[in-house]
Amino acid sequence: MRFDQTIVHYLQRHARDTPSAPWLVIASGARVQQFSYADAVDETRRMARMLAARSIGRGDHVFIALTHRHEQYILFLAALWIGAIPTILAPPTPKQDPLLYWRDSGEMIASVGPAIIVSFADNLSALGTVAGATPLVDIDTVAAELDHPLDPADLAEPVEARPDDLPFLQFSSGTTGLRKGVVLDHAAVDAALSVHSQALGLSSRDVIATWLPLYHDMGLVACFLMPTRIGAAIVAIDAFEWVTRPWRLLETIEHFRCTIAWLPNFALQHIVNTLPEDRRFELSSMRAFVSSSEVCRPETFERFATALAPHGLRPDQLATSYGMAETVMAVTQSPPGRAPRVVERDGVRRLSCGPLLDGVGARVSASGEIEIDTRGNTAFSGYFHNPAASDETLSGHWYRTGDLGFIDDGELFVTGRIKDVLVVHGRNYYAHDIEAIVGAVPGIKPGRAVVFAVENPEVGSEDAICVAESTAAHDERGALQRAVKQAVFDRLGLTLRTVAPVEPGWIVKTTSGKMSRAENRTRWLARSAGPIR
Amino acid sequence: MIRRDEVETLVIAVVADTFSVAPADIGQATTAADVDGWDSLSHTVLMVRLQKRLGISISERIAARAQTVGELVESIRGQIPPDTAP
Missing domain, CATH: 3.40.50.12780 (ANL, N-terminal domain)
Structure with missing residues (x-):
């Protein structure tokens, strides 16, 4: 069967119908192409x-x-x-x-x-x-x-x-x-982008502002493939430039009259934390700042809305979405033009990720895990050349996300996760991976390192904490902490917030020798009020 | 305008405040890896706070090259005109 709905078929049609329409602006410092x-x-x-x-x-x-x-x-x-x-x-x-x-x-x-x-x-x-x-x-x-x-x-x-x-x-x-390649197909990608575009009301008049790298699923799918498919414009700034000058995104929005920007939760907070006091940005062109790819937190939304109110930002210009590469990108999308709902559950305020996209099936299992029906638009069929990882996450046609959540009035709320993954600054890291790297650093007892995440509201993301057993003398600990941080950074690009060397025997393992990250996390949080020795 | 001899105390105070540590724990030889939470994002927050507190603009290129608090202090001093003689 001939299929002419790949991204390049759309691209070719736009080039034929609207050849001079803007497709991509690459801004790097003062240079613009x-x-x-x-x-x-x-x-x-x-x-x-x-x-x-x-x-x-x-x-x-x-x-x-x-x-x-x-x-x-x-x-x-x-x-x-x-x-x-x-x-x-x-x-x-x-x-x-x-x-x-x-x-x-x-x-x-x-x-x-x-x-x-x-x-x-x-x-x-x-x-x-x-x-x-x-x-x-x-x-x-x-x-x-x-x-x-x-x-x-x-x-x-x-x-x-x-x-x-x-x-x-x-x-x-x-x-x-642990690196897993997500297997999708052309028809699934087209269907997913189609329903997500509809939910956003995306059109060729939209202008996407992005700093997200293309190796990030949100950068690739939301900020490149989806706008290209519909004939919209993309304005891309360098991620490294954005980290040191977050307000560049606001300048870009103002200059190119952008309408949509996708940001992980931490990125909203980073803009708040660094907003210049002597500048005003004109943001009225924006239809939606869409928060996705890590847990969307109500307090971050409120801080962003408050900090940018003097720049004319309204809460109804904020939106949320939930998804992952396995679902092409999105499972839900809150409708632009309406601030996402906040619901209190078990004493914690949660931000809605919006209703499920058309044709996407999702359920919350008895254990609270969010599961996605792959018969819908996603057609995720497993991981490339990795049947073990595929079997672990697919039960029948249900994809187990490893995330926890609930559905309230037709909208999905994400509350946490059961998988051993840390989501730091919108990127996922496997706890096993980090522990293996730490365990190989001279001075750390092999197999005696545990890594877990602790929420940091000031950053709007999670901190990666590493507790590792060591016999290093007290005055060698600084060097050991630096070596561990450097090793993890070199291999994964992740900066551990804390490396805590502890005495041998500190880390709790189950009788079968398995590491309980949750238990060690609780133990560390209880001890961290005082010195860890 | 801040005086050159005030730079070290002020930089240490802002670093300590930004990362919630005691000023006494920050010295000339302190590196980012010695301080919990000092990563590329919080480095930007630190630079924004330093510029505000010191009332000067710090060149990103120079600030990025500094490996220790001492080098950061030196690079900032270098961007301040010499103190005028009394």
């Missing part, structure tokens, strides 16, 4: 020609590890154009050791077997140590190929796709074995 929908197709075909010249085609995997630049978007589209399967990988930050960073990716690369990895010069030698025989391409060395004029016949049409083709692979963060 703008691309129309016609430019997007032109650039995509050039990039597709570069891939095809390397014998890459239908069903091949294309790995992309780039920083904030338009070629990230173009490569993704070019892969789709020729029927290949793109994956966006996060490159290491300048503060991470690239060799340590990539070390964990060898197994994943071998398991997928990409036909090419496109990255940048500073990164390629480290990547080469784990890429085996995979061809590596430096994006800056193919500029001449890309500049070469296009023949009208050169890859004029995207290749035919099938509805059940794998459209792209998104990998969860993590180290060896």
Whole structure:
């Protein structure tokens, strides 16, 4: 069956119908590059020609590890154009050791077997140590190929796709074995983006402001694929620039008259914590700041609304959404133009994530876990080459999210989670992963480290706390704490808030030798009022 | 305008306040990794507070290069004109 509803088919139609409509603005410092929908197709075909010249085609995997630049978007589209399967990988930050960073990716690369990895010069030698025989391409060395004029016949049409083709692979963060690639299909992605767009009232007149990297599902799906599908405009700023100057997002909104921005909860708080006192931002163009990808907290919404009220922000310009890569992106979306409801349960105020999207089935199990019906629009069929992880999360056609919540008056509320995952600054980390890294640091007793999350309302996210048994002398502890923080940061990009060395025997294990993170967390919280020794 | 010889005390006070630690626990050799909660996000919050408290603008490039509190103090001092002789 021929399927012409992939992202690149939509892209081609927009380029034909509204060629000069703005598609992408890439802002980096004072530098701004703008691309129309016609430019997007032109650039995509050039990039597709570069891939095809390397014998890459239908069903091949294309790995992309780039920083904030338009070629990230173009490569993704070019892969789709020729029927290949793109994956966006996060490159290491300048503060991470690239060799340590990539070390964990060898197994994943071998398991997928990409036909090419496109990255940048500073990164390629480290990547080469784990890429085996995979061809590596430096994006800056193919500029001449890309500049070469296009023949009208050169890859004029995207290749035919099938509805059940794998459209792209998104990998969860993590180290060896725990990185999971989410298997979806083209038809599911199209259906999911269609219902989510309807719930948002998204149209080609919308302008999306984003700082989210494309390796984040919200950055990829909500801030790139969904607007491209509908013919809207994207204005993207660099995530690193946003961290040091969060108000850049507000400047961007004001300058480009943006209408929608997706932000994890912590990002709203980060804007509040750093808002310049001597500036006013014009935000009336905004239809919705959509909070998603970590628990949406009512107090954060209230602080954001209060701090930005002098800038004309109204509470009805705030919205929420709940979802994950396994559900393409969203399960729920609160309607723009109405502040999400706050409901009190068991003495805790909870913010609504909105009603379920059309066609999405969800239920809350007896244990309080949110489960999603994969027969609906998501069609999540498991993890790439990882039957064990698939079996663990799929029971029949129900996908077990590992999140806890309740449904009140047709709206979903998320209250916590049972999976051993920490969500820090909108990114997920497996507790096992962090513990394994900590356990390998000299001075820590192997297998005697526990990591858990503690909510931090001042940051609007979770803090990662590590308690580890050590026999290090008191005056060696500072160095040990630094070594543990550095090891975790190099491998995962996560900064542990606290590393607490404790005496051997402090950590509680069950009689079967299993670590109880909840129990150790309770023990640590009880002790943390005083010194931990 | 703040005087150069006030910078160290003020920086330590703002660091201590931002990360809820005692000023006595912050010294010239203190690094971000020594202080609970000092990550790239809270570093931005710290810079915003320092600029407000010191009444100067701190170059991001210089601030990012500082590895210790002592280096941060030095880089800020370098951005303040020398004290005028009495």
